[in-house]
Every structure is written in C-alpha cells, then in structure tokens.
Amino acid sequence: MEKTMHSSLGLTEQDVIDMYYYMLLARKLDERMWLLNRAGKIPFVISCQGQEAAQVGAAFALKKQKDIILPYYRDLGVVLVFGLTPKDLMLSAFAKAEDPNSGGRQMPGHFGSKKLNIVTGSSPVTTQVPHAVGVALAAKMRNEELVAFTTFGEGSSNQGDFHEGANFAGVHKLPVILMVENNKYAISVPIKKQLPVDSVAVRAQGYGMPGYSINGNNPLEVFQYVKEARTRAINGEGPTLLEAVTYRLVPHSSDDDDRSYRSREEVEEAKKQDPILVFKQYLYDSGVLNDEKHQAMVEKIQREVDEATEYAENAAYPEPESTLLYVYEE
Amino acid sequence: MAVISYIEAVTMAMREEMKRDNQVFVLGEDVGVRGGVFRATTGLYEEFGEDRVIDTPLAESAIVGVGIGAAMVGMRPIAEIQFADFILPAANQIISEAAKIRYRSNNDWNVPMVIRAPYGGGVHGALYHSQSIEAIFSNVPGLKIVAPSTPYDVKGLLKAAIRDNDPVLFLEHKRLYRLVKGEVPEGDYTIAIGKAEVKREGEDVTVITYGLMVQFALQAAEKLEKEGISTHILDLRSLQPLDKEAIIQATKKTGKVLIVHEDNKTGGLGGEISAIIAEEALFELDAPIKRLAGYDTPAMPYSPPMEKFYMLNPEKIANAIRDLAQF
Numbered sequence: 001m002e003k004t005m006h007s008s009l010g011l012t013e014q015d016v017i018d019m020y021y022y023m024l025l026a027r028k029l030d031e032r033m034w035l036l037n038r039a040g041k042i043p044f045v046i047s048c049q050g051q052e053a054a055q056v057g058a059a060f061a062l063k064k065q066k067d068i069i070l071p072y073y074r075d076l077g078v079v080l081v082f083g084l085t086p087k088d089l090m091l092s093a094f095a096k097a098e099d100p101n102s103g104g105r106q107m108p109g110h111f112g113s114k115k116l117n118i119v120t121g122s123s124p125v126t127t128q129v130p131h132a133v134g135v136a137l138a139a140k141m142r143n144e145e146l147v148a149f150t151t152f153g154e155g156s157s158n159q160g161d162f163h164e165g166a167n168f169a170g171v172h173k174l175p176v177i178l179m180v181e182n183n184k185y186a187i188s189v190p191i192k193k194q195l196p197v198d199s200v201a202v203r204a205q206g207y208g209m210p211g212y213s214i215n216g217n218n219p220l221e222v223f224q225y226v227k228e229a230r231t232r233a234i235n236g237e238g239p240t241l242l243e244a245v246t247y248r249l250v251p252h253s254s255d256d257d258d259r260s261y262r263s264r265e266e267v268e269e270a271k272k273q274d275p276i277l278v279f280k281q282y283l284y285d286s287g288v289l290n291d292e293k294h295q296a297m298v299e300k301i302q303r304e305v306d307e308a309t310e311y312a313e314n315a316a317y318p319e320p321e322s323t324l325l326y327v328y329e330e
Numbered sequence: 331m332a333v334i335s336y337i338e339a340v341t342m343a344m345r346e347e348m349k350r351d352n353q354v355f356v357l358g359e360d361v362g363v364r365g366g367v368f369r370a371t372t373g374l375y376e377e378f379g380e381d382r383v384i385d386t387p388l389a390e391s392a393i394v395g396v397g398i399g400a401a402m403v404g405m406r407p408i409a410e411i412q413f414a415d416f417i418l419p420a421a422n423q424i425i426s427e428a429a430k431i432r433y434r435s436n437n438d439w440n441v442p443m444v445i446r447a448p449y450g451g452g453v454h455g456a457l458y459h460s461q462s463i464e465a466i467f468s469n470v471p472g473l474k475i476v477a478p479s480t481p482y483d484v485k486g487l488l489k490a491a492i493r494d495n496d497p498v499l500f501l502e503h504k505r506l507y508r509l510v511k512g513e514v515p516e517g518d519y520t521i522a523i524g525k526a527e528v529k530r531e532g533e534d535v536t537v538i539t540y541g542l543m544v545q546f547a548l549q550a551a552e553k554l555e556k557e558g559i560s561t562h563i564l565d566l567r568s569l570q571p572l573d574k575e576a577i578i579q580a581t582k583k584t585g586k587v588l589i590v591h592e593d594n595k596t597g598g599l600g601g602e603i604s605a606i607i608a609e610e611a612l613f614e615l616d617a618p619i620k621r622l623a624g625y626d627t628p629a630m631p632y633s634p635p636m637e638k639f640y641m642l643n644p645e646k647i648a649n650a651i652r653d654l655a656q657f
Contacts, residue, residue, distance in 0.1 A: 101435075102434055102436050103436030113438065114438045120402075120431055120434060120439045122426055124422055127395065130392050130394075130423065131395060131402065131427070134395065134397060134398060134400040134401070136399075138399070138400040138403045138404070139403075141381055141405070148399070160389075161391055161392070161395060161422075164387070164391050164392035164395070167387050167389065167392070168386065168392045171387055325437070327433055328474070329494075329495045
C-alpha cells in the first residue's frame with residue numbers, strides 16, 4: 001500500500017483518529033447548542049460548522065502548554081484540542097458561574113483560559129491580531145521557544161488591526177502565525193464584496209511574510225502548513241499568513257437567516273465537501289477507521305455532549321452582585 | 331535632592347523602573363534613536379538597547395494592541411502615543427480590550443500596561459496637537475487615568491502606574507514639560523493612584539483641578555492672597571478613579587467650589603465632580619458650584635490671538651476665584 005498522507009507528515013493512526021474525534025466532537029457540540037437555542041434554553045450560538053478541519057488540523061500542529069493561542073469566536077475545534085472540555089463550553093453556552101472562559105460574563109465563543117494558554121477574546125473583530133504580535137514580541141524578548149497563533153475571518157482581514165499587526169510582526173520578524181479561516185461570508189457579504197483580490201494570502205506580500213492559501217477542508221494540509229509556519233517562527237524566520245479556505249455551513253449565528261443571501265443549492269453543494277465527511281472517508285480509505293470504531297466514537301461523543309449539557313443546565317448561575325467584581329485588581 | 335523638570339521626571343521614572351524590572355520596556359513612534367519627539371525617552375535607547383526601547387511602525391492601534399499582548403503574558407510595556415490627539419486610532423484597543431480584559435475574563439487575564447500621552451494646549455499646537463482627551467476615556471471603567479501637575483508627582487505616579495496590574499493612561503501636559511521644575515528625590519518612591527492632594531491650604535474658595543491648571547491656580551492664589559482672598563487648591567492627580575473623599579473634604583473646607591479644566595466644559599470632568607459634590611456635600615455649599623473650562627469648540631485654533639483666547643491662564647482663574655469669593 002502506498003504511503004498515506006498522514007504517515008508522510010509523521011502522524012500516527014492514533015493521531016488522525018484523535019483529529020477526527022475532535023472535529024466530530026466540535027460538530028456535535030455545535031449541533032447540540034443549536035438545538036438548545038431553538039428549544040429556548042440558551043440565548044445564542046455562533047458556529048464552527050464547516051471549519052472543524054482547519055481548526056483541528058492547525059491546533060494539532062501547535063504545542064499545547066507552550067504555544068499561546070488567540071482564537072476567534074468560531075474556533076470550537078481549536079480550543080477543544082487545547083483543553084477546554086465539552087463541559088467548559090456548555091457552561092459558557094448556559095452562562096453559568098463555573099464557565100472558565102468568563103464566568104458567564106461573555107457570550108459563547110469568547111474563549112479564554114490562562115492555564116490552557118488561550119488568550120481571552122472580545123467581540124470587535126481582529127483586535128486579537130496585535131495581541132498575538134505582542135505575545136510573540138514578549139516571547140522573542142525573553143528568548144522563549146514558542147509561537148503565538150491567532151485566527152480570524154476573511155472579512156476581518158479588512159480591519160486596520162490585521163494590517164497594523166501583520167506589519168509590526170513583519171518588521172520585527174516575530175514568531176506568530178496568522179490564520180484566516182475564509183468561510184466565504186462575513187455574515188451576509190460574500191468574499192467578492194470583501195476583497196478586491198482572489199485570496200487573503202496575497203496580502204502577506206505587503207508585510208514581508210509568506211502567505212499561503214490552503215484547503216481548509218483537509219486537516220492534514222492545514223496541519224502541514226501550520227507545522228511549517230511554526231518551524232519558521234521558532235527558527236527566527238518570522239511570521240506566516242495562512243488562509244484556510246472553508247465554507248460556513250450554517251447561518252452566521254442563531255440570530256441570522258442565511259436564506260436571505262445565499263441559495264440552498266450553494267449550501268448543498270458545499271456540504272458535499274463537508275470536512276467531517278471528507279476526512280471520515282479518508283480514514284476509511286486508509287484503513288484507520290471502520291463502521292464499528294466509528295459507531296463507538298459517535299456514542300462516546302454523544303455521552304460527553306449529553307453529560308456536559310446536563311451538568312451545565314443544572315449548574316449555578318453567577319451571583320448577581322458578582323457583576324461588580326474584577327473591574328480592577330482586588 | 332535634585333531640581334529637575336517635569337519631563338526629566340518622566341525619563342527618570344522610566345529609567346529607574348527599567349533598571350529595576352527587566353520586563354519593563356518602552357514602545358512608540360520615535361522613542362528610540364530620537365529619544366521621543368519631546369525627548370521623554372532620552373538616553374533610554376543607549377542604556378537599554380533597541381530591544382527594550384522599540385521604535386514602532388507609525389500605527390497607534392498596533393502600539394497599544396501589541397503592548398496589550400505583551401502585557402497579558404507578563405511584560406510591563408510603556409506605550410508612548412506621540413500626541414494625545416493621535417490616540418483615537420487606538421481607542422478600540424484601549425476601551426474594548428485593555429480596559430475590559432480583566433473583567434471579561436473573570437479575573438483570569440490582566441493588562442499591566444501604561445499608555446503615556448502628552449496632552450493639552452498653549453504650545454501653538456493648533457487643533458491636533460493641543461487637545462485634552464481625559465473626558466473621552468473617563469467613562470471607561472477598567473482603565474485608570476492619571477494627570478500629574480509637578481515633577482515630584484510625575485515620578486511617583488509613573489512608577490506606581492508601571493507597577494500597577496491594570497492599564498493606566500498617563501497624561502502628561504506638554505506645556506508643563508519644561509515650564510515647571512521641582513525637587514525630585516533620586517531614590518525609589520511611589521504615589522498611590524486614586525489619591526488627590528491639597529497643593530495649597532486656604533479658607534475662602536476651593537479650586538479643584540489637575541495638570542497644568544494646578545500650576546496656574548497656584549499662581550492665581552499667590553496674587554489673590556495680596557487681595558486678602560485665601561484659596562484652597564485640590565490637585566486631583568488621578569482622574570479615574572476620582573478621589574471622592576478628598577473632593578468632599580475640599581468642598582467642606584470653604585463651601586465655595588471652582589472646578590477648573592482645560593478640556594471642553596460640556597461633558598468634561600467638571601460635570602462629574604459637580605455631581606459628586608451635589609450628591610454628597612450639597613449642604614456644605616455657600617455658593618453655586620462654578621466651572622471654568624475650555625470652550626465647547628472642537629479644539630483650539632493655531633492663530634496666536636485665538637489660542638490665547640481659548641486657553642485658560644492664571645488671570646482668568648484669579649477672576650473666577652474672586653467672583654466666587656465675593657458671592
């Protein structure tokens with residue numbers, strides 16, 4: 001049998017099974033959150049669906065407990081790999097006191113955990129790019145062997161903070177990886193109305209760093225490019241811009257209706273390239289996964305999602321008066 | 331004890347803190363080889379090298395945003411905004427990020443960072459090199475704002491700001507940079523952020539103010555003393571948080587309050603200080619609260635007579651104190 005793509009990347013069978021597990025876990029958690037929202041149990045959902053391959057592939061190429069990540073609001077796949085649990089994420093969805101991201105202060109999708117090296121995020125888009133550059137600057141000043149990894153959407157690549165941050169990183173050759181998850185839409189506005197160029201990756205040229213547009217539906221391709229970018233960063237060769245091309249399979253959020261701006265045919269067509277299905281097929285074709293193993297994994301995930309939902313639903317809300325805490329150091 | 335200028339106190343505080351803690355570094359436009367356009371970072375590049383005195387690209391949001399990132403992982407950045415007028419491109423990073431990071435992460439992350447910004451007029455700076463910006467940022471919980479009036483206070487407050495575990499906007503009045511000299515100890519000391527100071531004891535009228543206006547009020551008080559009017563001057567020093575107790579005590583001292591600031595009158599800090607007095611000390615008053623502040627024009631013009639018309643000065647302050655004394 002000819003060498004599989006994953007083995008040529010140095011990934012074991014267990015590695016790729018784990019990758020698939022995290023992709024499927026992200027998808028199933030996300031689907032559950034939609035159900036909970038439609039049932040009136042949680043106020044809001046913002047989705048990762050369609051982008052799990054890019055997220056999990058990238059996170060696998062990083063070093064947990066070493067690298068520092070600044071994810072954007074869709075990055076369920078990234079933060080699961082970095083150690084946030086289904087329970088943590090459900091606690092956030094239900095806005096409960098134990099939510100490690102924010103103690104129920106922020107909407108879901110605003111990840112953060114210092115002990116897991118996940119930097120707290122906000123809602124104004126792309127503010128995390130200069131932060132990632134600052135994390136990388138600190139690493140360089142202290143001679144620490146780590147990279148800062150940040151993600152954002154293609155629409156966000158129009159924000160000044162992307163350009164200012166990328167330029168700063170390029171000038172100072174900082175160990176930072178900027179990964180655009182190009183899901184083709186900034187809420188309702190398609191890429192052709194966002195960018196005057198075909199690819200976000202070409203923007204790298206202006207900032208003295210390599211830029212690559214890659215298949216964001218293939219976790220192995222994303223893994224490969226992020227790994228190479230990490231090596232460059234660690235070797236002092238500076239930042240990299242990656243554009244993982246994906247497709248957002250669901251509306252922008254639980255408050256959006258995507259039927260008003262894109263055809264069902266287009267979405268159905270994209271679903272044929274659903275990264276979960278494509279990667280599952282790859283694992284079957286490589287002989288790594290079969291129906292029996294797959295069924296066991298689905299059941300395990302189902303249990304985890306059920307348990308997380310039940311725990312979070314029954315968990316305590318924050319004390320109302322705790323609203324006043326932590327404006328400043330106490 | 332050395333007698334040094336306001337700007338030399340800025341430099342001294344940064345130098346001592348950079349020596350004390352190697353996590354402290356400076357970043358901004360022209361802060362390196364040039365030593366800053368006002369020369370506030372003079373000598374730091376030579377002493378600490380280009381890695382700790384970083385000449386950044388000309389992009390304010392990145393200066394602050396990169397600083398925030400470094401601060402979140404434990405560095406102590408001092409970001410210089412060349413003129414306070416140019417801080418607005420960084421407003422999103424300051425207001426949405428630096429000020430909210432501790433709160434939004436439920437105390438998990440924090441931003442120990444100082445943003446230094448030279449502000450204020452009377453320097454022929456026209457619309458975009460003269461503005462006072464404190465009111466814009468004083469409605470932002472999570473951010474501290476400091477605006478010292480003397481070299482001694484500059485050093486103590488800047489050191490406190492650098493050691494603070496929350497973001498501090500440190501406002502340096504440009505006109506004060508070389509106007510005022512004062513005794514500043516070589517050694518280490520800090521001044522608590524959030525504490526006002528009585529700069530002159532008096533009996534007839536209380537002036538509550540900060541920054542350059544403290545110096546002008548002191549000059550006005552000297553002059554009025556000869557007329558038999560005794561002026562009590564409270565220097566707020568910190569604008570966020572405000573020292574409410576000191577404001578109430580200063581009100582009680584004379585029962586007549588004049589609030590002075592160069593920033594526009596409408597929406598300026600004078601309104602907040604007046605409200606504190608009205609809520610907490612209304613019956614201590616013997617006269618209506620008065621505000622002497624910048625006009626509500628977009629900014630001060632370049633032409634000398636126009637700038638002079640706009641700017642407050644010791645004479646205008648003396649007139650306002652005299653009016654209130656006679657009430």
